[in-house]
Amino acid sequence: MAEAIITLNQIDVLFKEKARSVHAVDHVDLTVNRGDVYGIVGYSGAGKSTLVRVINLLQRPTTGSVTVLGQDMLALDAKALRGERKRIGMIFQHFNLMNSRTVAENVAFPLRGHKSKAEIAAKVEELLELVGLADRATAYPAELSGGQKQRVGIARALASDPEILISDEATSALDPKTTSAILDLLKSLNEKLGLTIVLITHEMEAVKQICNKVAVMDAGRIIERGNLLDIFAKPEQKLTKDFIDTTLQLDAAVAAVKQQPAVANLKSPDRLVRLTYLGASTDQPLVATLYKDFNVTANILFGDIQILQGTPFGNLIVVLSGTAADLERTFAYLAQNDVTVLDLNAKEDAQ
Amino acid sequence: MSFLNKILPNVMPLWSGDGGILQAIWQTVYMTFWTAVVSGILGLFLGFLLILTDEGGLLPNRPVYFILDKVVNIFRSIPFIILLAVVYPLTRLLVHTGIGPTAALVPLILGTAPFFARQVQNALLTVDPGVIEAAQAMGLGPWQIVFRVYLREGASELVRVGVLTIISAIGLTAMAGAVGGGGLGNIAIAIGYQRYQNDVIWTAMILMLILVFLIQFIGDIIARKLHH
Secondary structure, three states: OOOEEEEEEEEEEEEEOOOOEEEEEEEEEEEEEOOOEEEEEOOOOOOHHHHHHHHOOOOOOOEEEEEEOOEEHHHOOHHHHHHHHOOEEEEEOOOOOOOOOOHHHHHHHHHOOOOOHHHHHHHHHHHHHHHOOHHHOOOOHHHOOHHHHHHHHHHHHHOOOOOEEEEEOOOOOOOHHHHHHHHHHHHHHHHHHOOEEEEEEOOHHHHHHHOOEEEEEEOOEEEEEEEHHHHHHOOOOHHHHHHHHHHHOHHHHHHHHHHOHHHHOOOOOOEEEEEEEEOHHHHOOHHHHHHHHHOOEEEEEEEEEEEEOOEEEEEEEEEEEOOHHHHHHHHHHHHHOOOEEEEHHHHHHHO | OHHHHHHOOOHHHHOOOOOOHHHHHHHHHHHHHHHHHHHHHHHHHHHHHHHHHOOOOOOOOHHHHHHHHHHHHHHHHOOHHHHHHHOHHHHHHHHOOOOOHHHHHHHHHHHHHHHHHHHHHHHHHOOOHHHHHHHHHOOOOHHHHHHHHHHHHOHHHHHHHHHHHHHHHHHHHHHHHHHHHOHHHHHHHHHHHOOOOHHHHHHHHHHHHHHHHHHHHHHHHHHHHHOO
């Protein structure tokens, strides 16, 4: 049984401004289990940053309860809260390093006053080794690249041996290659140290790479949540679909496909469809089966297969040709085998 | 020597002795030093209080901020020459005389501390709020953040505004000198200006400029050392 490490219950955050009040977080429940890499995705202004700040009470909720590592956070006095915060590391979009201190001093910063000089030096060395920056210990942040700065941020966040790491858009200021490297590092920390990670981002790509669970936020609410695979295979909300399609670049593919003559001159009862399938369904020679058993030919116009958490996740855009009856039987078969069929002609008609 | 006597006919006899230029230099340095020390401590304290109690600060407190903010503004708005006169009774009360460099310290500090407090506030505003948030997330308390983040990250900016404040205080010592505080300002006005001894005025001015440049030079070196 998975152990709940963070439980947010009916969290509401209201910002009162002069003329109006802003409902930044609107009755959100969230449970993160130990070992999760939980992605919270949404556009800027959706309330993600405010929501994660409720976890370590950098933002106090207007109403609701916050339980982290078994502690009722709102019941703690200031001193006890500071103690709890040491068990929750945090990394930031703009790294938030101290420019007046070297890399090693930044990493040592949370440890001063708690450990002896020798212990701190050993810990810092170990952490810099872990994030791959052992050779830059005496450099100042101004001398580092963005990716290196974030590595220092991660080492600093890990200095007090936290059980939870909050990542607040930690890769949003980095280029795609560096982003991927930092995400890999987070994933390895999750696996090596058993670190639970809450990652907020506006890029589904980041979620796809390392998260096992995902929640989609819009206007202060979580509108959809679940296991990564379920969400990718069967998104229900329009916003979730948009995020996924942007990541897979399917919109662009569909637009390109529709330009092709084979599609533009589609004859009834032929259908242009998108097939989405996950895991086991992939193993079956889908296209061959359709021809052999149903007498339907599938002309593949676009195909994309990704590996999500070790499970293949495929999207095909195909033209299915056959008699109307054969096509009906085909759709029934596909539905039975957990292949989601989206009729792309119908989509256009609807618009 | 005879050359100096020729171009500075009034300066040379005035150089040493009671009420002389050497003594005036000492008085100016004395006033500047103690103004800097006392206003430095007071201003730093008030500046931090402004930053901490401000909305969004680490210890937000609207009434404290409001009062402090207004007091600082009022003291900064009073022209120094008038402040000198206004606090005269207080000066008498505190140092039992209204004349001399020590008496001048009372208005000098009252004029400089609020100015420095505002400068400190502005200097600390340059510290990245993200770094403050990171420190909070690491479990540091407000006072730890003051000493380990604000003072460290804001150090070079604090030195910069400190130099600015000392230089402005030197200007004020000249004004205080003119109304009985002594120092180079007194020499320039009471002797140079009133007796039409231009060489005395010029000498006093150049000596003050040297003092200003010296402080600026030292300040720049320190600020550069602190900046990374």
